[in-house]
Amino acid sequence: MDTRGACALTLLLACVCPLICGASWMWLAVTSAGVPELPGCRGLSLSDHQRELCIRKPFLLPSLQDGAQLAVAECQNQFRHERWNCSTSSEPPLFGYELTSGTKETAFIHAVMAAGLVHAITRICSQGNMSECGCDARLQNGGSVTEGWHWGGCSDHIQYGTWFSRKFIDNLPKNSSVRRDSYTLSTMNQHNSEAGRQAIEQTMSTDCRCHGVSGSCAIRTCWRMMAPFERVGKYLKERYERSIQVPNQSRKKSRRKELSRPVDKSQLVYINKSPNYCVQDRRRGIAGTQGRRCNRASTGPDSCSLLCCGRGYNTRVERHVQRCECKFVWCCYVRCRRCESMNDMHTCK
Structure with missing residues (x-):
């Protein structure tokens, strides 16, 4: 595809995704990687608060695309052998039925997309490509010299990436909160998005470099860095397999046993059971497994x-x-x- 065609595809995808799509920025995942310049914030079908934030920080637009592509690719990698293989839809919304079904698959999608955005934003911060953020300097000069190591280097500063992901994706009223006794689709999605952001922090590792005469490693300089996104995806897949069904606020009756179950912020939650994904369902956008x-x-x-x-x-x-x-x-x-x-x-x- 030539540059003109790729740009046209980008604009087309931006236009066809309706504003009612709660995470329409996900469409950036299917734009051509060869497009030299993304359309401006006003040319994308974002929600009002997303467009406002994008206009204030247009330099983050390439990272939005990077985060979306990273998340979709990892979703398909983790589910490549499953009945539901994280297939994307040719019509809005991007993930079809699974994006709004309230199932375990919905939970994973929102978690991995939020995590992908944190990962992409934090990466450009650590590379020194942004004036608003950089390395995490809070750990500098800490550590234990007597034990032969100290904090140094360039630690990944996930705080800015986490802040932006939360600000960009979550869109509940200020007085709204995720209750433990009942969930709507919006509060469920917010909970799972936060679990995705927590996954970046939970999978961070400590790397060290030795210093000393002839490689004696008399002292080590250590720093914190994000895990490769494949490890984040694996972490979230494990959470998906242990996800918890929570009461749906729209249901008239809820079991008392469900109401008393504690839900940790790192756990994925869902409100509806998943279909078996065995048979094609065009209405729901389920491809089925025939021919797989x-x-x-x-x-x-x-x-x-x-x-x-x-x-x-x-x-x-x-x-x-x-x-x-x-x-x-x-x-x-x-x-x-x-x-x-x-x-x-x-x-x-």
Whole structure:
């Protein structure tokens, strides 16, 4: 796609996402990475408070795109073997039914998107590309010299990224709060977005560099840094698998047992049970698992028995041709053989 076409795609996606989409900035995840310049804040279909914040801080617009793309890619990476594989929709909203269904999948989407934004903003802060933030200097000159280490280097300052993510994504009234005894979709999404931001902090690590004569490591300089986003995604996937169903405020009756369950801010919560995702449902944007590749030898979620939902699977033989037994020939080229292999591929019926 040429530059003109990519820009047109960007503007089109910005226009088709309606304002009622609670997280319309997610559409930035599907814009072309080759677009040299994103449309201005006024050209994006953002909510009023998001547009106002974007206009005040237009230099953060590329990071909005980076955070959205990072989150969507990691969502699809973590669920690539599941019945629901974090598929994106060709029509708004981006994730289709799952974005507003109030299910465990909704919880993960909002958590990973909020985390992706924190990660992207914090990264440019640490790179020194912004005047409003930089490294975390609060730890400087701390530590224990007697134990042979001290804080130094450039610690990732996640506070600014967390603040911006919270300010940009959360849009509940000031007097609104996430109650422990009942949830609406909005308060559920806010809770899970905060859990995503907490995941960045929970997965941070301490890195150190040795100093001393001949590498003796007489003293170490240490700093705090964010984990690779794949580790954050894995952390959130574990929270997804242990997510908690909470009472829905719209329901007339709630079980007393549910009302008494404590909910930690790092836990993911949901209000509705998930569909099985086995069969295609166009109305809900559920793709189903027909035609998905499965692993006959696996016992996990990618196994043919689980992924195909008991419908069985088709098998076909694929022929692969690749270069092999390569040798360097003086002078100066590489000579290789063509090797062929035949592999079975299984797809769900």
